[in-house]
Every structure is written in structure tokens, then in C-alpha cells.
Amino acid sequence: MKAEIIEQVEALKRGTVEIFSEQELAQRLSEAAGQGRPLRVKLGMDPTAPDIHLGHTVVLRKLRQFQDFGHKAVLIIGDYTARIGDPTGQNTTRPMLGGEQIEANARTYFEQAGRILDMSEDKLEIRYNSEWLAGLKLADVIRLTASMTVARMLERDTFELRYKKGDPIGVHEFLYPLMQGYDSVMIRSDVELGGTDQTFNNLVGRDLQRLDDQPPQIVITMPILVGLDGKDKMSKSKGNYIGVTDPPGQMFGKTMSIPDDLMDNYFTLLTDLPVERIAELTDPSRTHPKQAKVLLGK
Known part of the structure; x- marks a missing residue:
């Protein structure tokens, strides 16, 4: 394998939690280089809220890294899936959003994502999943649901917990990972990025691509950025976010309130500093935490 492919894999691995699989990623990069084509790297975003915070930028930065290596980012705006709401991490069924609110949120997503991504036409493709999901017939939906069992759905922590507690699970919520996976089929993605909380959904995409005789996408999961409270996932609803x-x-000011023990995590996920430099900045015996936060805040 060419040295440039090995270097690319090593760079893309930085900050990731899991790659399904690293060997497949190297092989797909090598094949794409031989064919003279960029990889299609998918990131789905449901516009359920109007603002992007630093937690969202972790995966956006990884997507930008793929762009910088010459690959094409495919940003899926989940205007259709947002009507259901991703059940991941939810103890109750999400309320369905209206079309106008979804459209308004999507507009702000574009503006804010543009601060990180290369928005040029040859580097970014923007798609709305209503393009294909809105036209599905009942026969298509039945075909999708036939690819998944209830037992496998209940393997998800979110559903398993609610089922054991006797809390309601809407049948429409079971459709969410199937629809997200179907997005991968429709855009023929080579790679899908997501947080660790999206692993189940992204792996469903691999399964559906196989059923469609497509090469299964490589799934790369990124860590969940812990919020300013030092406990929970960064979230606007929890008030522990930096927008x-x-x-x-x-x-x-918010940066200065980051717990000291999270500084390594923030530097690794939100900057391109070398590992050695991060180790120096997050070692209290070498750098005072306040100095490190000032640098991060800049």
C-alpha cells in the first residue's frame, strides 16, 4: 500500500473512537485513488434545533479533514427524519417538528457549518432526505422493515431501557435508523461519520447497502464532547454548551469554565495541535490550566 494512503489513514484515525473497519478504510482510499475519484463521505444532521455548538463541530472537523484530503463531503439535511426525531438517548418519544421550523433550522445550519466546511461545489454536496423518503410507497417501507428484527432494535440502549421500564416506544421510532440507513443507499456513501451515539444507525446503513449490492460504507465514530458541567453530553437543552x-x-468566558480534567479532550477534538503539544498543555506540572484555557479560547 502506498505511503500516502497509510499517512492518510493515520491522520484520519486521530480523535476517533472506532472505525468499521480500518482495513476497509485503507482499501477504499486505495481503490478511490486508483480510480481517480474522491470518496463520498456522509454526515447526516437533523435540523431539530437552530444552533450548532462545539459538540457538533467535532464531527464537522473530521468531515473537513476528509475534504482537505480531496474527498467529497455529502451533508444530509434530515428534513424528513427530523419529523420523527432521533430517539437516540431519549427516555421519551420526541415531539414531531413542523415543516417551517425544520426549514428555518436548516438555513442556520448551513451558515454555521460553513465556518468549518469547505462549501465549494466540488467539495460539498448538500442533500435533503425528503428527496427520496417523501416518495416511498408502503411496499418500499415494508421492504425496509423486513430487513430488521424487533429483537435487534431492542439491542439499542435507548429502546432496551425504555422497554424494561415499561415506557412507551412509538413504532415510528423504529423507522428512524432504517431511514437514516436508507440515506446511505440513496447517496451511495463510502464513509459515514457520526458520534458514538449514532453507531447503531450508521451500521444499519452498512446492512442496507449490502442488500442493495453496494459496497458497505466505512463507519467512523467520534467521541461525544462532554459539556461545561463535566458530566453530560454538550447540549443546548442542558445549558452546558458553547455555541x-x-x-x-x-x-x-465559557472556555475558561471548562473543567481542568477535560482539557485534553477539548484540545484533541477541537484543535489540530500535535499530540506532544497537547500533552504539554494539559500537564499541570508544565502548564497552568488557566494558561491552557486562554490558548484554547483564542
Whole structure:
């Protein structure tokens, strides 16, 4: 295997949790290089809220890294799946959003994602999954659901917990991972990125691509950025977030409140600093935590 492919794999591995699988990634990169084509790297975003925070940027930065290596980012705006709402990590069924709210949220997503991604036409393709999901007939939906068992759905932590507690699970929520997986089939993705909480959904995409006689996408999972409270996933609803549109002074102030023991995580996921430099900045015996936060805040 060419040295440039090995270097690319090593760079893309940085900050990831799991790659399904690393060997497949190297092989797909090598094949694409031989064919003179870019990989199609998918990231799905449901516009369920109007703002992007630093937690969202972890996976956006990885997507940008693929762009910088010459590959094509395919940003899926889940305007159709947002009507269901991703059940991941939810103890109750999400309320369904209206079309106008989804459209307004999607517009702000574009503007904010543009601060990180290369928005040029040859590097980015933007698709709405209503393009193909809205036209599905009942026979198509039955075919999709036939590829999945209830037992496998209940393997998801979210559903398993609710089932054991006797809390309701909407049948429509079972459709969510199938629809997200179907997105991968329709855009013929080579790679899908997502947080660790999206692993189940992304692996469903691999299964559906196999059923469609497509090469299964490589799934790369990224860590969930812990919020300013040092406990929970960064979330606007929990108030433990730093928004990408926060005023500079407010963003800096929030950065200074990051728990000291999370600084390694923040530097690794939100900067391109070398590993050695991060080790130096997050070692209290070499750098005071306040100095490290000032640097991160800048």
C-alpha cells in the first residue's frame, strides 16, 4: 500500500473512537485513488434545533479533514427524519417538528457549518432526505422493515431501557435508523461519520447497502464532547454548551469554565495541535490550566 494512503489513514484515525473497519478504510482510499475519484463521505444532521455548538463541530472537523484530503463531503439535511426525531438517548418519544421550523433550522445550519466546511461545489454536496423518503410507497417501507428484527432494535440502549421500564416506544421510532440507513443507499456513501451515539444507525446503513449490492460504507465514530458541567453530553437543552455563534467574549468566558480534567479532550477534538503539544498543555506540572484555557479560547 502506498505511503500516502497509510499517512492518510493515520491522520484520519486521530480523535476517533472506532472505525468499521480500518482495513476497509485503507482499501477504499486505495481503490478511490486508483480510480481517480474522491470518496463520498456522509454526515447526516437533523435540523431539530437552530444552533450548532462545539459538540457538533467535532464531527464537522473530521468531515473537513476528509475534504482537505480531496474527498467529497455529502451533508444530509434530515428534513424528513427530523419529523420523527432521533430517539437516540431519549427516555421519551420526541415531539414531531413542523415543516417551517425544520426549514428555518436548516438555513442556520448551513451558515454555521460553513465556518468549518469547505462549501465549494466540488467539495460539498448538500442533500435533503425528503428527496427520496417523501416518495416511498408502503411496499418500499415494508421492504425496509423486513430487513430488521424487533429483537435487534431492542439491542439499542435507548429502546432496551425504555422497554424494561415499561415506557412507551412509538413504532415510528423504529423507522428512524432504517431511514437514516436508507440515506446511505440513496447517496451511495463510502464513509459515514457520526458520534458514538449514532453507531447503531450508521451500521444499519452498512446492512442496507449490502442488500442493495453496494459496497458497505466505512463507519467512523467520534467521541461525544462532554459539556461545561463535566458530566453530560454538550447540549443546548442542558445549558452546558458553547455555541459557534456565541459572541467572542462569551465564548472565551465559557472556555475558561471548562473543567481542568477535560482539557485534553477539548484540545484533541477541537484543535489540530500535535499530540506532544497537547500533552504539554494539559500537564499541570508544565502548564497552568488557566494558561491552557486562554490558548484554547483564542
